[in-house]
Amino acid sequence: MADDREHIKGLTHLGNKETRYIFDYDPSLLETFENPNPHRDTFVKFNCPEFTSLCPITGQPDFATIYISYVPDRLMVESKSLKLYLFSFRNHGGFHEDCVNKIADDLIRLLDPKYLEVWGKFTPRGGISIDPYVNYGKKGTKWEAIAEDRLAHHDMYPEKVDNR
Incomplete structure (x- = not known):
């Protein structure tokens, strides 16, 4: 068993019974572990339906589902640390577009992934939703061209939105 867990040494959030929730943006909460299958491309997707941040102008809360997908290289993000990191946006004043880019930048810097995408689906305020x-x-790498293609074709056929 010890050999199987070698790739997760150093994680401090996972299994910690005294979790502290940070209310101000803090990328240092993110933790990684070694990809146990670096020989194979794996598409990993996180669905985070309880994301909140604050409008930087009005201070009103913004709510979203954040979708994070990536193909890891050497490192993977530990999911509890990702949850705590996303929670740290709770009192962060940032426009929707800025929050999504900040999440992408932090994860790219941390993981050096082959591929990564972040999609924020924010609930409407004033009758307009921003995604x-x-x-x-x-x-x-081949992932550079894949990213260009996915961006060019992103949301060409938007799904029916009936939950907001």
């Missing part, structure tokens, strides 16, 4: 999407493909 920013950003992606990244590692330069010089």
